[in-house]
Amino acid sequence: MGQIRAVLCGYYGKGNGGDEALLASLLQMLPDRVTPVVLSGNPQQTRDRYGVESCDRFSAFEVGKALRTSQAFIWGGGSLMQDATSFISPLYYGGTMAWAQQQGLKTIAWAQGIGPLHRRSIREITKRVLQGCTAVSVRDRASARLVEEWKIEPLLAPDPVWALEDTPVEALENLPSPRIAVTLRSHPQLTPQRLQVLTEALYKLQRATDACILLVPFQFSQDLEIARAIASQLPGSHKILMLEDPRELKGLYGGVEMAIGMRLHSLIMAAARGCRCSALSYDPKVTQLMNDLDLSGWELAQLPEDSQAIADTWIDDFVKEKVLEIEKIEALRDRALLHGKLLEQFVCNS
Template sequence: MRVLLSGYYGKGNGGDEALLATLLQMLPEHVTPVVLSGNPQETQHRYHVEVGDRMAPLSVIQALRSSDAFIWGGGSLIQDITSSISPFYYGSLMALAQKMKLKTVAWAQGIGPLKRSLTRSLARNTYSNCTKVSVRDRASAALLSDWQIPFILAPDPVWALESKPVPGLWDLPAPRVAVTLRSHPQLTQMRLANLTRALVDFQKATQTFILLLPFQKSEDLSIAETIQPQLADVSKIMCLEDPQLLKGVYRGVEMAIGMRLHSLIMAASEGCRCFALSYDPKVNRLMEDLDMPGWDLASLPDDANLIGKTWIEHYANGNPLSPEKIQFLIDRALIHREVLSQALA
């Protein structure tokens, strides 16, 4: 069975690459995946799969015609906060696949926010015509319930992604703390300056080694490069493209401070203490589900001293998830694999 996979792949985003890696890991053995990518060569090289150019209409239509099924491959594809065009791109592909009578799966979705009535209508129509739908959070489940669309709810599949050991990680000074910040309108210059001052104070108090871990170079690297000179001898910028290596970093880290959803999921799944800086409702949902400490960026304290002291307190006295809780979440995340087995039988 040939199955076409569509998501925000090949764009250098560690979270979306982690979803793709997990999806490929969970596909039934009889499936031949074909991945629509923004960087087909890189995707083919990394995952050893057939690829198509996600922005080449002829290539996409040919891929659909030669496939038996179509999968939205996880994450916040259908939302109109960061892009009003994105949901129409993904929605059009799903609608076309349904018109061509392919089996269609909306897999591990984080739906919304949906502010526009047109986007909501598109979402409702496409989800209602799917063969199977799985979602990763309660807010998405509530939306589908309101629309009377059947679904399966399970934690984000990246909980179950297999990690790889990172060459050279254990040669770096310990203990280590990983920090992932991304560019966003709410991360103003003043807030970044306060976070940087707090991080310097935190490092001095804890004598930790700071790993600055960009998840998407285009969004994160410049911020890491702004912070790193303030921590010149006690930090390192670590750029990793392979999502299994990204997750592997957290095997050797005591605590993670993160904006990105999947930086926090990867860290929590490897037994790190986590502190969230939320820029998006999906991060707030994770904080609520795991009782994870953190702040919305919009309400970040103005006092760098207070931020630093809060981090020091969490480093000293905060608790990671228990091994039992981690295993429970991994086992639950594997429900997304069952969804694929049922839909693609």
Template sequence: MRALLSGYYGKGNGGDEALLATLLQMLPSHVTPVVLSGNPDETSQRYGVEAHERMSMSSVIKALRSCDAFIWGGGSLIQDATSFISPFYYAGLMALAQKMGLKTVAWAQGIGPLKRSQVRWVARQTFSNCTKVSVRDNASAALLNEWNVSYFLAPDPVWAMESKPTPGLWDLPAPRVAVTLRSHPLLTAPRLETITRALVDFQKATQTFIVLLPFQKAQDYEIAQAIQPALKDVSQILHFEEPQILKGVFRGVEMAIGMRLHSLIMAASEGCRAFAISYDPKVNRLMEDTDMPGWDLANLPNDANLISKTWIEHYANGDPLSPDKIQFLLDRASIHKAVLEDALT
């Protein structure tokens, strides 16, 4: 069996690459993956798979015709908060696959936000016609309940992604703290300046080494570069494209401060303390599900001293997830694997 995998792959986003890596890890052994990617050569080389240009309709149709199944490969693909066009792209591919008679799986989806009625209608129709659906959070499950679509609910599959040792990390001074920020309209210059001052105070108080960890180079690297001069010799920017290595970073740090959803999932799953700065409802859902401390970016305190004191307190006295809780989430995440096995028989 051949399955065409569709997601935000080949665009340099560590979280989406982690979803692809986990999907490939969970695919049944009799299924040959074919991947739609923004960088097919890189995707093919990294994962050892057949890959095609995601924006070339001729390549997409040719790939669909060669496959028996089509899989939305995880994450917030059906949402119109960041793009009006994006949900129609993904829904269009799914509808085409359904019309061609392929088995179709909406896998590990985080649905929404859906601000526009037409996007909501398209989402409902598309999910209703899928062979199998799995979602990663209660809010997505509530939408499917409202639409009378059957589904499986399980934690984000990246909880179960295998990690690899991180080159060079153990050569850096210990203890270490990872910081993962991303560009966002709410991360204004004054807010970034406040966060930077708080990080400086936090580092001085804890004597930690700050690992600035861009998850998507195009969006995050510039922010890391803006922060680093204030931390001079007590920080370093590390950038890794391979998601398993990216996850391995969190084995070697004492705490993570992050905006990126999957940076926080990776940190928590590796037994690292995590503190969230939420820019999106999906981060709030993770905070609720794991009792993870944090702030909404929109309500970030203006007082750098208050921020640093809060981080210091969490560093000194905060608890990571217990091994039992991590194992529970990992076991539950394997439901996404069972969905694939059931759908692709």
């Protein structure tokens, strides 16, 4: 049997560590027979980082050429079809999926988190392109229930990043321990007042634990300014760690004792490494992970105004046993690999 070319479409090459981790997970799980062609916002960076063919996601000419010379098209994970942040984004992803289907490619919606879908038009586009897919896999129960309403039977499995292979971060060797990794992102719910309360709580956590605070921006354009603002108010040991390779981002959590995060994939990476975790939720997907893993934390809208109350919760987390048992972590990793089994079944064998 010969090679199969597959176009991979997601929020790639845009500097978002979580989406890059999804791409790395997808490339890791692709069968050997599949040659990937990645649609990227930064094709040269994607080629250099992963050693794959890549083209400009915004060039209709390049995308069209990729589709004409390929046999499969894969939405590569994440919340691509949602209109909570923008209605333009689902138009792009829905449009490229529909284009691939018109070209006769096998199409797979892979490891998706569907919704929220507030606009009727976006909901209808999502329904139509998913119904035209060869296979659909989702990463959460809410997405599964939604597509089941559309008479689609999805594979439900944990986020693929649970199974991402990681790389150690050499820079940690020069930093004192214990270490606590913190990832916050800009969001309307993270008001200046709430950020100040969290900064004060981090100061109190550091004073109680004598920990080195690692501020880890997952998307520099959204996270770095916040990291710098917090760093300017921490008198103890701290460092802003700017890691671009998602395998290093996950590897980082093998060298810290605790993680505090807003971003979904910062918490998944930390939990996958058996790290103590506390969440700050701005989105239902983060709240669901908090509930599934029984993590401490708050939805930002209900964040306590008392920084000491927050610090006390974090201190309790820091001194207790690990959040997840090894058996549960391994089960989540093994189930996440089901997304790879789907690729083997529907890309190579159908």
